[in-house]
Amino acid sequence: MKDTVVPYTTPDGRTIGDVLMDMRGITLRFGGVEAIKNISFDIREGEIRAIIGPNGAGKSSMLNVISGFYNPQDGEVWFRGAKRPPMKPFQVARQGIARTFQNIALFEGMTVLDNVMTGRLTHMKTGMFAQALWKGRAEREETENREVVERIIDFLEIQAIRKTPVGRLPYGLKKRVELARALAAEPKLLLLDEPMAGMNVEEKEDMSRFILDVNDEFGTTIALIEHDMGVVMDISDRVVVMDYGRKIGDGTPDEVRGNQEVIDAYLGVAHD
Amino acid sequence: MSADFLYGIEVIINGLMAGVLYALVALGFVLIFKASGIFNYAQGVMALFAALTLVGVMEGQVPFSHLINAVFGTEIHHFGWEVPALLAILLTLCIMIAFAWAVQYFVFRHLVGQEPIILFMATIGLAYFLEGVGDLMWGSDIKTLALGLPQGGSMAVEEWTAGLGGDDFYGFFIDKLDMVATVVALLLVAGLVGFAQYTKQGRAMRAVADDHQAALSVGISLNFIWVLVWSLAGLVALVAGVMWGAKSGVQFSLSLIALKALPVLMLGGFTSIPGAIVGGLIIGVGEKLFEYTIGAPFLGGATENWFAYMLALIFLVFRPQGLFGERIIERV
Numbered sequence: 001m002k003d004t005v006v007p008y009t010t011p012d013g014r015t016i017g018d019v020l021m022d023m024r025g026i027t028l029r030f031g032g033v034e035a036i037k038n039i040s041f042d043i044r045e046g047e048i049r050a051i052i053g054p055n056g057a058g059k060s061s062m063l064n065v066i067s068g069f070y071n072p073q074d075g076e077v078w079f080r081g082a083k084r085p086p087m088k089p090f091q092v093a094r095q096g097i098a099r100t101f102q103n104i105a106l107f108e109g110m111t112v113l114d115n116v117m118t119g120r121l122t123h124m125k126t127g128m129f130a131q132a133l134w135k136g137r138a139e140r141e142e143t144e145n146r147e148v149v150e151r152i153i154d155f156l157e158i159q160a161i162r163k164t165p166v167g168r169l170p171y172g173l174k175k176r177v178e179l180a181r182a183l184a185a186e187p188k189l190l191l192l193d194e195p196m197a198g199m200n201v202e203e204k205e206d207m208s209r210f211i212l213d214v215n216d217e218f219g220t221t222i223a224l225i226e227h228d229m230g231v232v233m234d235i236s237d238r239v240v241v242m243d244y245g246r247k248i249g250d251g252t253p254d255e256v257r258g259n260q261e262v263i264d265a266y267l268g269v270a271h272d
Numbered sequence: 273m274s275a276d277f278l279y280g281i282e283v284i285i286n287g288l289m290a291g292v293l294y295a296l297v298a299l300g301f302v303l304i305f306k307a308s309g310i311f312n313y314a315q316g317v318m319a320l321f322a323a324l325t326l327v328g329v330m331e332g333q334v335p336f337s338h339l340i341n342a343v344f345g346t347e348i349h350h351f352g353w354e355v356p357a358l359l360a361i362l363l364t365l366c367i368m369i370a371f372a373w374a375v376q377y378f379v380f381r382h383l384v385g386q387e388p389i390i391l392f393m394a395t396i397g398l399a400y401f402l403e404g405v406g407d408l409m410w411g412s413d414i415k416t417l418a419l420g421l422p423q424g425g426s427m428a429v430e431e432w433t434a435g436l437g438g439d440d441f442y443g444f445f446i447d448k449l450d451m452v453a454t455v456v457a458l459l460l461v462a463g464l465v466g467f468a469q470y471t472k473q474g475r476a477m478r479a480v481a482d483d484h485q486a487a488l489s490v491g492i493s494l495n496f497i498w499v500l501v502w503s504l505a506g507l508v509a510l511v512a513g514v515m516w517g518a519k520s521g522v523q524f525s526l527s528l529i530a531l532k533a534l535p536v537l538m539l540g541g542f543t544s545i546p547g548a549i550v551g552g553l554i555i556g557v558g559e560k561l562f563e564y565t566i567g568a569p570f571l572g573g574a575t576e577n578w579f580a581y582m583l584a585l586i587f588l589v590f591r592p593q594g595l596f597g598e599r600i601i602e603r604v
Contacts, residue, residue, distance in 0.1 A: 067489070069488075088488075088493070089488040089489060090487075090488050090491050090492055090493045090494070091491075093488070093489055093490055093491035094491045098489070098490075099489050101485065101486070101489070105483050105485045105486035105489065106483065106486060107478070107479050107482035107483055107486060107487075108482060108483070109478075109482050110478060110479070110482060114475070114478075117475065118475060118476070118479050118487075118490045118492075119490055121472060121475065121476055121479075121490055121491055121492060122490070122491040124472045138471075181490065182489075185490065185491070
């Protein structure tokens with residue numbers, strides 16, 4: 001039995017609720033290499049949960065397990081109180097888990113608006129033939145979805161580039177469009193794979209602000225991977241630290257910061 | 273207006289109508305190539321198979337009758353009923369969709385992530401398999417497609433346009449079947465573009481064509497989309513098979529119309545729907561005009577057989593990605 005967790009309120013007034021996602025003893029192997037070794041942690045509703053660690057620690061693998069791109073050899077994934085069977089990524093997405101990618105995976109040939117609209121696909125109920133035969137209903141649905149999308153576009157301040165093909169945008173804006181598309185799904189859990197990778201200081205500050213605002217405004221639960229320790233410590237409620245596929249720390253930023261193993265992993269330690 | 277000029281216009285009109293049909297066949301290739309990176313060698317055979325099936329269903333032929341007769345010593349060939357054309361077309365469409373599903377589930381689902389050449393080889397295998405199945409199901413004799421489509425030149429057009437020129441001009445000769453084919457092909461193309469642009473599945477289809485990983489992350493099932501594009505390619509094959517079959521009979525050579533699509537694809541690019549349409553029109557008009565102005569008077573005619581490939585070759589040298597294809601940029 002797991003300890004029951006009690007909802008609580010953070011100093012800044014947000015409510016952290018029940019366990020939304022529970023990873024239990026996850027082990028992931030590629031051939032003989034163990035990328036993740038028996039890791040357990042949970043993500044609670046409404047929180048910003050970070051997974052950090054040096055290069056090759058297994059952070060991205062962990063995110064790929066959550067989003068269904070990898071299926072672990074051992075361990076259980078529990079989502080919203082139910083054990084999840086092995087799933088394909090698109091099935092995971094339909095369960096309400098949206099994600100962004102480290103190297104940005106956008107539809108380059110489509111406009112920003114079209115890209116963000118694809119985020120609504122899981123919410124569109126009208127079938128193929130109904131759309132052809134029952135025009136009114138399809139149009140109403142399209143309008144509703146457009147409203148959600150426009151709100152997100154406003155929120156992320158990308159109105160000016162709505163009609164621009166994504167392929168023409170600079171890197172920082174692409175990252176923001178990808179975030180918009182993930183948000184358009186109104187996910188129960190939002191996964192961000194290195195949202196600040198390759199950004200300059202100003203862009204990082206913008207992105208941090210957006211992540212905090214999304215969490216605050218929409219109450220979205222966010223799990224993110226980040227390389228940059230400084231940013232993560234500022235915005236996260238709780239942090240998992242990984243190194244060589246193992247979990248070496250788990251707790252609030254302050255707890256993790258004082259953890260000797262974490263300090264060693266990041267700064268290197270002299271082996272006698 | 274001089275008669276020569278008017279005949280030139282007639283040639284262009286006929287070229288445009290032929291071009292629409294080329295575009296239609298090319299579209300079948302583009303749909304599958306865009307969404308899955310597979311160059312479908314079997315597209316032409318799919319058109320043959322669709323036409324064979326349509327004739328077989330309409331005439332109430334028993335599928336696999338030769339096989340059944342050989343095994344059980346029976347003598348059955350026909351069910352003894354005839355199916356109305358519209359119903360037969362719907363049934364054939366269902367069979368093409370079942371074929372699309374089977375192709376995805378038995379072949380390409382197991383080849384995800386393989387090299388393009390492997391996928392291409394698989395479609396070659398598929399082409400010969402389908403050709404064999406078509407023969408086995410419906411027999412290999414030449415069939416006529418009696419859909420009741422109009423044949424021959426249109427008198428109305430001829431009379432209507434006869435007054436345009438002088439005494440030595442007798443009006444445009446426009447084939448009625450070509451006119452029907454053009455209208456049907458235009459409707460189909462418009463329908464496909466509308467589908468891709470304005471429906472949920474169309475948007476998902478474009479998404480898959482653009483980026484598989486991103487498509488997965490927004491909840492799109494790649495398998496579903498691939499079955500969908502193979503079904504659409506089946507629909508395109510059916511229409512192309514019907515139009516060509518009505519013209520020259522349903523027989524093996526029908527599958528060679530796919531070869532006519534190759535130069536169209538090289539011109540228009542393998543990934544562009546507008547490219548397939550414009551490419552088809554250019555080839556259609558180009559080969560007819562070339563034949564009329566240079567081929568017949570100076571080269572002894574029959575240039576239509578090779579002109580399209582020549583044009584494609586020239587294009588390959590100067591613009592390998594085609595008119596509308598995605599630019600090939602290798603970053604170092």
